Amino acid sequence: MKILHVNTGDHLIANEAIFQAGPVGAGLITCLFDNVKKSGAICYTLFITPRKDTSKVGLHLSKSLPLLIQQMMANGSTIKNIVAKVCGGAQILEPPPLLNWAETFIDHINELFKNNNILSAGCDLGGHASRRVEFNTQTGQVLIKSGLSEIVL
Amino acid sequence: MSILEKVLSRVNTLPSLPEAVARLSKAVRDPNSTATAIESIIRPDPALTTNLLKLANSAFFGFTKEITSVKQAVSLMGQNRVYELALSGAFSRVIPPHLNGYNISSRDFWLHSIAVGVLSEKIASKITRQLPEMIFTTGLLHDLGKIPIAAFIEKEDGLTTAFSDNQNLPAIEIEQKIMGTHHAEVGGVMAQTWNLPRLVELVILAHHSPNEVNNKADQQIVDIVHLADALAHMAGLGTNPWGLHLKVEPQTISRLNIGFDIIESILTESIEPIYSMASTISFHKNQKRTSLNS
Numbered sequence: 001m002k003i004l005h006v007n008t009g010d011h012l013i014a015n016e017a018i019f020q021a022g023p024v025g026a027g028l029i030t031c032l033f034d035n036v037k038k039s040g041a042i043c044y045t046l047f048i049t050p051r052k053d054t055s056k057v058g059l060h061l062s063k064s065l066p067l068l069i070q071q072m073m074a075n076g077s078t079i080k081n082i083v084a085k086v087c088g089g090a091q092i093l094e095p096p097p098l099l100n101w102a103e104t105f106i107d108h109i110n111e112l113f114k115n116n117n118i119l120s121a122g123c124d125l126g127g128h129a130s131r132r133v134e135f136n137t138q139t140g141q142v143l144i145k146s147g148l149s150e151i152v153l
Numbered sequence: 154m155s156i157l158e159k160v161l162s163r164v165n166t167l168p169s170l171p172e173a174v175a176r177l178s179k180a181v182r183d184p185n186s187t188a189t190a191i192e193s194i195i196r197p198d199p200a201l202t203t204n205l206l207k208l209a210n211s212a213f214f215g216f217t218k219e220i221t222s223v224k225q226a227v228s229l230m231g232q233n234r235v236y237e238l239a240l241s242g243a244f245s246r247v248i249p250p251h252l253n254g255y256n257i258s259s260r261d262f263w264l265h266s267i268a269v270g271v272l273s274e275k276i277a278s279k280i281t282r283q284l285p286e287m288i289f290t291t292g293l294l295h296d297l298g299k300i301p302i303a304a305f306i307e308k309e310d311g312l313t314t315a316f317s318d319n320q321n322l323p324a325i326e327i328e329q330k331i332m333g334t335h336h337a338e339v340g341g342v343m344a345q346t347w348n349l350p351r352l353v354e355l356v357i358l359a360h361h362s363p364n365e366v367n368n369k370a371d372q373q374i375v376d377i378v379h380l381a382d383a384l385a386h387m388a389g390l391g392t393n394p395w396g397l398h399l400k401v402e403p404q405t406i407s408r409l410n411i412g413f414d415i416i417e418s419i420l421t422e423s424i425e426p427i428y429s430m431a432s433t434i435s436f437h438k439n440q441k442r443t444s445l446n447s
Contacts, residue, residue, distance in 0.1 A: 009424045026387035096403045130392050147394050
């Protein structure tokens, strides 16, 4: 299994890999998994929808998600087999309104998954600690380390 | 000996800035200084020259043609920018492999430092007509004080545990509680030791307390770095597990008069240049960035 490091703004697809992402602060890690094809894709975004049109797709989930789905389908997946797991969206302590945009992630994410016909298979959002994430594209397991805790989606 | 004195004694055990950087600092303040004079200071130090050229050729500066000499860098970027890059390269050499207590690797500490430098400059470019001098460096060096504190923690029994037991607090409050001093104060002293410009010292000292700065022009720069630091942590740029445990002064946002559109465009424009610039210097684990980004 190859290990691929995922930085802020990256979106990647692989058949046999472990994606390692983080630290993830207010951003979002979205993992797409096809249990039949045993393949996966991941993106590390900071926002949901761009306010202005931008040629860079990496930082906005509304742009990265359709692209990744398209790439997975080109790789042999069918849409009904793809599920999504998402984590991140932590906040700084007492954020001023300008910096609290992660608060609304959950509503937008669900809407975005629905619009792209993707089922959500788990999420871990919020809190004040950054996360490190490991996504195994063979098992679909998403291991999240946050502060002293560790959870599996 | 007080804890502050003990921490500060660690400053003297850290690698000092190369002699060339100190000489360069004087040279760039001399209005009669030439590109040839700057080159003659830097070129005898091969490591300094190499790091400077690597940084100058990063995507952040966007030069289409490779910069191959210090003289060329001076003519294209100016003396102040060359000083900033020389200082950046020298700074990268004093970062230890791991910063005890903060639970952060040299690679992530460097990435965070570069991120705050780039973001500070980007914020300044959006809100001011003329870029404040040394704005990149003020951001780059804002957490300088964490280096001697980490070295101190490593040598003192129980301090690493004391840090991890208090991780629900902002780092600066943990430091104050456990040691009676904090990285901003220690960084200010280190800036003096390194003979850094007054403004760099001030920003290091005040980057968590911008409301305490009296002079308006200085306060704006401190506000910029204060915000850049928060954005870098939020964007996961070299943050540690508890990096989001920080407070952003609401007055900073009001004073900078900045909106979400600007924040979004600052981050959108900065991420690639930050990774590009940070990756020019190799640390212990140089992970290649893999991307399908279009």
